Amino acid sequence: MPELPDLQVFSKNLMKRTAHRKIVSADVFNVSRLNVDGETVRTKLLETRITDIVRKGKELHFQLENNEVFSVHLMLSGRFHICAPEEVSGIPYKLLSVGFEEDEALVISDFQGMCKVTFNPVPTNTPDALGEAFTLAYLQNAVRRNQRKNIKAFLIDQSIVKGIGNAYADEILWKANISPKSTAGKIPEDRLTALYTAISDVLKDAIANIERISPDIISGEERSFLRVHNSRKTYTDEGDRILIQKIAAKTTYYTERQQLFL
Structure with missing residues (x-):
């Protein structure tokens, strides 16, 4: 997708x-x-x-x-x-x-x-993951409203934030060093800040990589550069084994190094 x-x-x-x-x-x-x-x-x-x-x-x-x-x-x-x-x-x-x-x-x-x-689609008030309305305060408040929600399910919920899908949720959580098995409301404030930063960094870096690798693309997916959600890789560049498991009803790629908050 x-x-x-x-x-x-x-x-x-x-x-x-x-x-x-x-x-x-x-x-x-x-x-x-x-x-x-x-x-x-x-x-x-x-x-x-x-x-x-x-x-x-x-x-x-x-x-x-x-x-x-x-x-x-x-x-x-x-x-x-x-x-x-x-x-x-x-x-x-x-x-x-x-x-x-x-x-x-x-x-x-x-x-x-x-x-x-x-x-003529009906506009919504849900912020885009790279939009001005998606602030750290918005993320913190959204977590408070969804404290029991799994963090991966939280990130891919288009009624909370628009644009993040399965592959980039994995990349974001890996970048933020948060396990996809974590519960949103159990993640401490400093890790939520890291998560917020990772969302922007991962998505913007991906745009730059796609433009570099496939500058004329109008369909399909360019995923060769992904760090963890990558079927061609068994280990991350840092040497951690990539684990694959169904989490939030999605095929999820992650490592044991990522911190678990329950």
Whole structure:
């Protein structure tokens, strides 16, 4: 599943390829994954332009010249494609295609059929993990409200903080030296401060690494640089064995060195 760093890079690269180009066609292939019908999609998209693509949590929001917005949540296996119009028919499991002047199209697909496209999504007050509203005080207060919650479950709960998924929760907890088995309310204040710092550091470093390794990426995942949540590694660079276990209903990578707070 693409997570916050992946999506941040996707948004930048999709802007380069699609922004400010007139939309000349729009076709819906799986209306069940949209909140409007095909005719409404065409009414909203045709003859306008994408003016901005903004990541909000695990979604990309496409802002249009006519003040409409549509969001895309790729879920586990959704993908963006940019191709020639004659290549659109060859892309399997399509949800939506948007054709631009100068003979290119943006296609959204998902072989699992879980990806969601939402026109004019309702805003929420939940802060983004890299947003200004996500402060240390917010994190501390959220922990107080969820004292009994497992810390990994806490980090990936999109109603608490937007954008952190399974892989980066593991990386953040490893960076903060907190076991993913810990109970949120048992983590002392100094370790919560370390956790808050790790969230920003890990996510920003990941964005930089993805841009370095896969500068033109618009789909998939670039995870080769991950320190602990990495199926290619048996040990961390520090020599600690990487353990794999189901925690918070997710396949979790961690080490025994990480401190446990119960």
